[in-house]
Amino acid sequence: MKELSHVDPSGEARMVDVSAKPDTHRYARASGAITMARETFQAIDENRIAKGDVLSVARIAGIMAAKRTSELIPLCHPIALTDVTVELQLDAALPGVRVSAGATSVGKTGVEMEALTAAATALLTVYDMAKAMDRGMVIGEISVSEKKGGRSGDWSRD
Numbered sequence: 001m002k003e004l005s006h007v008d009p010s011g012e013a014r015m016v017d018v019s020a021k022p023d024t025h026r027y028a029r030a031s032g033a034i035t036m037a038r039e040t041f042q043a044i045d046e047n048r049i050a051k052g053d054v055l056s057v058a059r060i061a062g063i064m065a066a067k068r069t070s071e072l073i074p075l076c077h078p079i080a081l082t083d084v085t086v087e088l089q090l091d092a093a094l095p096g097v098r099v100s101a102g103a104t105s106v107g108k109t110g111v112e113m114e115a116l117t118a119a120a121t122a123l124l125t126v127y128d129m130a131k132a133m134d135r136g137m138v139i140g141e142i143s144v145s146e147k148k149g150g151r152s153g154d155w156s157r158d
Contacts, residue, residue: 032142041095062086062122
């Protein structure tokens with residue numbers, strides 16, 4: 001059986017020691033969506049949500065969350081991010097909002113968790129800002145869509 005990476009010899013959870021790994025350029029992108037009632041979609045599109053500009057606040061929330069990923073996810077390494085992008089797009093076909101979040105770093109470990117945290121938090125923020133109008137919104141489809149760098153190399157969902 002393969003040795004577990006996050007468990008020490010006594011069976012206790014531990015953070016993986018990455019100090020011997022070389023620094024490489026790391027990038028990851030994650031995406032997701034939130035579906036909602038057509039009336040809620042229209043209100044967001046027309047900036048009529050009482051709490052303010054939903055997409056702008058969600059973008060900032062996603063960026064802030066990426067920077068705090070290691071505080072939220074146990075055993076996740078703190079990473080010096082060099083760039084975080086959060087793009088939100090209204091999609092009438094859902095109806096709802098799609099998010100795409102990217103994280104970049106030069107370091108010893110990947111940034112998939114930072115991209116996922118940014119995407120999830122941006123969607124949670126959309127929910128929070130619009131929940132007074134629509135408690136039936138559904139967040140879903142959150143996944144890593146691509147990653148670059150590191151020992152395992154590049155990967156894409158496409």
